[in-house]
Amino acid sequence: MEQSFIEARGANVHYGEKQALFDINLDIEEKRVTALIGPSGCGKSTFLRAINRMNDLIPICRFDGSLQIAGQEVYDPAVDVVALRAQVGMVFQKPNPFPKSIFENVAYGLKIHGMTSSKTEMADRVEWSLKSAGLWDEVADRLEQPGNSLSGGQQQRLCIARTVAVEPKVILMDEPCSALDPIATAKVEDLIDSLRKDFTIVIVTHSMQQAARISQRTAFFHLGKLIEVGDTSDVFTNPREEQTQNYITGRIG
Numbered sequence: 001m002e003q004s005f006i007e008a009r010g011a012n013v014h015y016g017e018k019q020a021l022f023d024i025n026l027d028i029e030e031k032r033v034t035a036l037i038g039p040s041g042c043g044k045s046t047f048l049r050a051i052n053r054m055n056d057l058i059p060i061c062r063f064d065g066s067l068q069i070a071g072q073e074v075y076d077p078a079v080d081v082v083a084l085r086a087q088v089g090m091v092f093q094k095p096n097p098f099p100k101s102i103f104e105n106v107a108y109g110l111k112i113h114g115m116t117s118s119k120t121e122m123a124d125r126v127e128w129s130l131k132s133a134g135l136w137d138e139v140a141d142r143l144e145q146p147g148n149s150l151s152g153g154q155q156q157r158l159c160i161a162r163t164v165a166v167e168p169k170v171i172l173m174d175e176p177c178s179a180l181d182p183i184a185t186a187k188v189e190d191l192i193d194s195l196r197k198d199f200t201i202v203i204v205t206h207s208m209q210q211a212a213r214i215s216q217r218t219a220f221f222h223l224g225k226l227i228e229v230g231d232t233s234d235v236f237t238n239p240r241e242e243q244t245q246n247y248i249t250g251r252i253g
């Protein structure tokens, strides 16, 4: 069988003595949006953060098993974690622009990864990123203003622009709309849909409506186990497992 873009096999995560994920086997397909859903504490964020080794920042956190991206073992000790996180970008729950200008927020990653060779190239790349994030028209005339002078929804799109600037293979999103109002949420959802032609996206969401609107694949977690994964339409209309059925109908969670 052809290998999936991201492949977890027998993945376990512990925080100290406590096991948060149990024997996860999950395939994530390239250039699609995969939603991770499930009740609070089921391990969605832990799995998401395992993909770019963000959990390494938590000293008591331990991963075992296999997690491959494009055939490369993410937990191979030889992996350069900084390079990995450029390849696997992350957008967080609360927009967290750097205390710098709009331009600098996007240019920063390009600079530290040495991805441009001239000022013009940098300016072009920043413009391309802001366009990709659907923000260019709103900020083109105020690139020197601080990133945090934007509205919450614009700040989140700025964070997405910053992430796409370095052209990652994968974008991880941890409840990216939970701090946004419905209009800003709709813009970010449209943006996610347009980004999937170029990027593989994995998103944690508490909103089943959002998962149904924006994802092609859905993985349902419960108590640290992956219960079911499939095409979003199947998982929501015809789930295989009773626990999934109970969650989507509001009986658990």
Ligand SMILES: Nc1ncnc2c1ncn2[C@@H]1O[C@H](COP(=O)(O)OP(=O)(O)OP(=O)(O)O)[C@@H](O)[C@H]1O
Pocket: 015, 020, 038, 039, 040, 041, 042, 043, 044, 045, 046, 047, 058
């Ligand atoms: N830094 C940490 N230290 C210790 N335990 C943790 C830590 N982060 C998460 N956990 C535990 O791991 C389990 C899974 O948590 P995780 O945040 O992955 O769940 P989640 O499904 O994303 O929850 P939520 O929807 O509430 O964000 C929980 O029992 C949680 O208490």
